[in-house]
Amino acid sequence: MLGEMLSSLTAIPAESVEHGEVFTRRWVVDLILDLAGYTPDRDLAPLTVVEPACGGGAFLAAMAARVSDSCRKHDRPLLDARRAVHAFDLLTSNVTASRRLVREVLVDEGWPLPEAREVATAWVRQGDYLLDPDVPDGVDFVVGNPPYVRLEDVPADRMLAYRAACPTMTGRSDLYVGFFEQGLRSLASGGVLAFICADRWMRNQYGRQLRELIAAGYSVDVTVNMHDVDAFERQVSAYPAVTVIRRAGQGEAVVVETRRGFGAQDAPGLAEAMSAPGLRPVPAAGVSSRYEVARLPHWFTGGESWPAGSPSRLALIEELNDRFPPLEDARTGTRVGIGVATGADSVFITTGADVEPRRLLPLSMVRDTTSGCHSWSGHYLVNPWDADGQLVDLAALPRLRAYYQRHSAVLRRRYVAGRRPEQWYRTIDKVDHSLVERPKLLFPDMKTTIHPVLDEGGFYPHHNLYYIVSDSWDLRVLGGLLLSGVAQAFVEAYAVRMRGGTLRFQAQYLRRIRVPRPEVISAADRAALTSAFDRRDTRAATRVALRVYGIEEFGEVIDGSALARGGGA
Template structure:
């Protein structure tokens, strides 16, 4: 059995290395030197570089930014303090993995160039062979622990990972739940490789800190680790190339839970890096030049999202969550518009010559850009009826239309999973939702946009929408636009490119509301009136009443 397992792992390693040599997207984004320095200093790598027990690993080294920076520190220690690591120390100091042999070669060459003035060519041959390993870190076995783990784990959409590898990753890493990207697996494995009091420092998207797919990882950290440092790099160019998501530095240690230092939008200088290290090693330090510093004792709790706002905002959210039900508990429902898998095929002009029963008026985010519904003549093709997927032969005009795009439609993942129904949309279209009154909420915006639809359109997948059994939708619109909706979304969502937020169902469902029947009839009438307009200031006054806000909470609302 052991031999079979080893063979299977070997085959997967080979598949991973083939993937590494391919031109497929592998989430390679290289970190800027000043950010690398911040992570190495804050995590203690720089301070403990010459300690005999120091063991460092970088699980996805790319072209070696972190290892090169460490090599430069080794050289600096020699030049300024005449401290030279023995060959044995040096050989045992670092492990660096990557699935790309070309990346490994570049990293080796650059490290050799840095250390060649201290060590001989033969010595460096031994060092580089020991340091750099051309293999899939996630599939590798280890019989040692590490004092420091640093790096920039790959950010790869699960759709681009070879199927067999993805299945193996999910089998091995229990925190890789739902649609978790591969960096979650890197976190899990690295945490398990930390020695007692060891430190992990990663720069990565911050989505997992709040999203559902990060719940397993957050729970693991809460049980056995300590979040030492969170650096919000919103607005910073932390990488050598542009990325769609804003990154953050998370520094996690194998210690008991204590306080967490939270830094927002830092000005990263050498002095700043050293000051951050001092903050982490001296609990009495509570101010920091170069960034807004918040010291928190309550950030990590079970699998709950990590909320990084001010203490006043969090106190307000906590009260609202204690005293009021969720949006859906008050009789509202949150949905996402239908994903088609090919909008160019499925979103068509209303005059397209197919069976009329298969066309439903549709709205996309493009028609909501101005904050109001811009009329359009588009429809979404409905490939479902009351019994499920339609019998295509019963709709000859639609069949002939789809056959024009047969190759495109059959190439979609959904079609490969259900080849008999190669023509169906990814999501089911519900005609009754098109005719229902609803509030339309575009997904990616800097501020919450809420638009009333009287029942004219079926939303496309770039739009979330809310229907209600009890709440008047105009009144609900007034409440959401008063600032309450924005406060909840900002707390639970993460920023992406352009400073935008994700107004997703999982975040919208966090919003707390009073029960409609518990609100004074006069206020209900006024909220309904205001919801037909854009008077957010008047809405704030009424919202402060229905949530029984104190003066501090009113200030947070913007009154």
């Protein structure tokens, strides 16, 4: 029944599959197999390794050599390894090429041709790894380079089948997300998955459910960022990383960043550096001109985006995550929010509309924060909301009614008006009048560096501004902390970086910042943070923040984010 269903699915066009094939260099394959623990000193014949998309056989050639070596070391005949490897590929040409390559490797290793042919035929089969009913379960290893095939290149019926088989493959995810899920679920306890793949899933929205799956039952053992490394047989813009994940509770995690020029000559030194005990989260821990290594006591939890950055920066971020509470905290009454979205700024935002004066709410705009001090530009929100959170009655406000009616064509075209025709004059967001008089730290959405600005009260923020209010913090003290390189390092680790280096300082990223409890900061440090904030002195704010966080020795780790920015923000 299942076979009939699979055979009826529209095939992925061969050109799409071939376009998605990115063949891995042999030294990279060997590094991945070493990191996974698939080494010939182990008795590999009784173990099961899966290669889910074998392509031309880059991984299979290396595995065949290792299986051969292992059989001799452990005094086994080659046919004992007949079921040791399960490789899949969609294309007949790849299956043929991979079988031929395995056979040639084994014959070159001195095994008889009939045995080599039998093993090669048994190892490689044509099939769709995401849907094939014969994919083995309870395996010891899943290794490879899953295909880079975009959703729009997959026929609709097959895509629906993929989504049904792999629930983590949501939104506009690449097919490799499904390969991660299928591989992880097939592992035996203690089994290892090791892929080289684009690392976008670690941070993008479509990778959220995959991250949740991993956090719930797996250990991220190793990540190796290879963005600037010539890891493939042809140039691709894939931002690859090697990820080694074990079916076990989370333990220590080793983080590696390779740099331009890293190659086969560096792999042995990298393996040695990774095995060194007690790597501290500073660059000197395990670093050469072409790579840096740090060991984290555990990986990052949950489905939120995983941070990016150098190993030393990630280790420091994790340490601060363990030691300090998040910025948004009910215990201090501190929360992060966003200003009002209208859906028609040309109507709702004005410098002087002819409406009842009490309907004009002073509005903070991004331009009001440019200097680092709040300087109101005279803009108002034409406010349709009462203090109780209800829309005003236009019958009681003739000037407001006339104003909205003059612009009714624009207002009624909005999606929010279409959903609620009787509320055609509402803004997308309600106005929280209790926020108006509260002091607020304001953050422009898009900046290269973090830019907190104090509104001492009397204004409401526009949608392009995020804000922080607190029941416990002196906002100038908090502003000093958030002006610092420590806060910048948090945002850089989590935020989307746009072209030209611009960061998105959105609520979801601001909430990832960790801060000390306000009462533990000494009077002298509070005064120093206030002074640095008032003077917009990023360097001074960073020096005090390093002391307050107890990480003065790690100044170099965050140097790239703030210390080099000098006095002004």
